[in-house]
Amino acid sequence: MRLAGLYLRSRRVGRAFLTLGISAVVAWALTWFLVSQTPYGVRHGGLTMMLVFGALAAACVIGVSAHSPFGDAERAVARPLSPLRFSQLAGSILWAALALCAALLTFDLEGARPEYPLYVLLRNLAFLSGIALVTARIAGARLSWIAPFVFALAYLTFMGSGSDVLAAWANRSYHGLHGPSWLAALAILAIGLGLVCYFGTRERVGEAG
Numbered sequence: 001m002r003l004a005g006l007y008l009r010s011r012r013v014g015r016a017f018l019t020l021g022i023s024a025v026v027a028w029a030l031t032w033f034l035v036s037q038t039p040y041g042v043r044h045g046g047l048t049m050m051l052v053f054g055a056l057a058a059a060c061v062i063g064v065s066a067h068s069p070f071g072d073a074e075r076a077v078a079r080p081l082s083p084l085r086f087s088q089l090a091g092s093i094l095w096a097a098l099a100l101c102a103a104l105l106t107f108d109l110e111g112a113r114p115e116y117p118l119y120v121l122l123r124n125l126a127f128l129s130g131i132a133l134v135t136a137r138i139a140g141a142r143l144s145w146i147a148p149f150v151f152a153l154a155y156l157t158f159m160g161s162g163s164d165v166l167a168a169w170a171n172r173s174y175h176g177l178h179g180p181s182w183l184a185a186l187a188i189l190a191i192g193l194g195l196v197c198y199f200g201t202r203e204r205v206g207e208a209g
Helices: 002-010 013-037 048-065 071-076 082-104 117-139 146-159 165-173 179-199
Strands: none
Touching (some): 048 146, 082 117, 082 179, 117 179, 165 179
């Protein structure tokens, strides 16, 4: 229990949870503005702010929160840290999902575009969080926000482009029950969690502490 407490304090889990909650509130406020104060209602893409950028903000926080303040010194710990890492990251993802879903459900989703927006939100959160964690392992937690940001922009760009394969796939994935995108999201999340929980994040010289 003492090790778990020290681990959670070293990761500033309380601050991460607070930031995730604030991110959900900000995403809700921006979505409310688009839905109620502009022509972009729930039937005309007004939920994009929540479904894409709300999930993106949460994924960036989750990726950065995987940072190890002790760097290579953690590898000398006698007890395995994988369960602690998994509990921290899975708890963060669950909390982000609950906060974002609660915010989304405050809107009238009847006739919303895309269909099944709650599923779209959860899938986007899983995929972008997985990308953030893979990046944290490869390049370090402090750079983990870059890849999810690029993927989110590419996703929106391909949706508005022509009829090539990537655009067609992106448009089909703008549906909560699109099986291939769900499989990809869950696979990349499992890979990201596995890499970070087992190996930790890659910390550059001078970043630990």
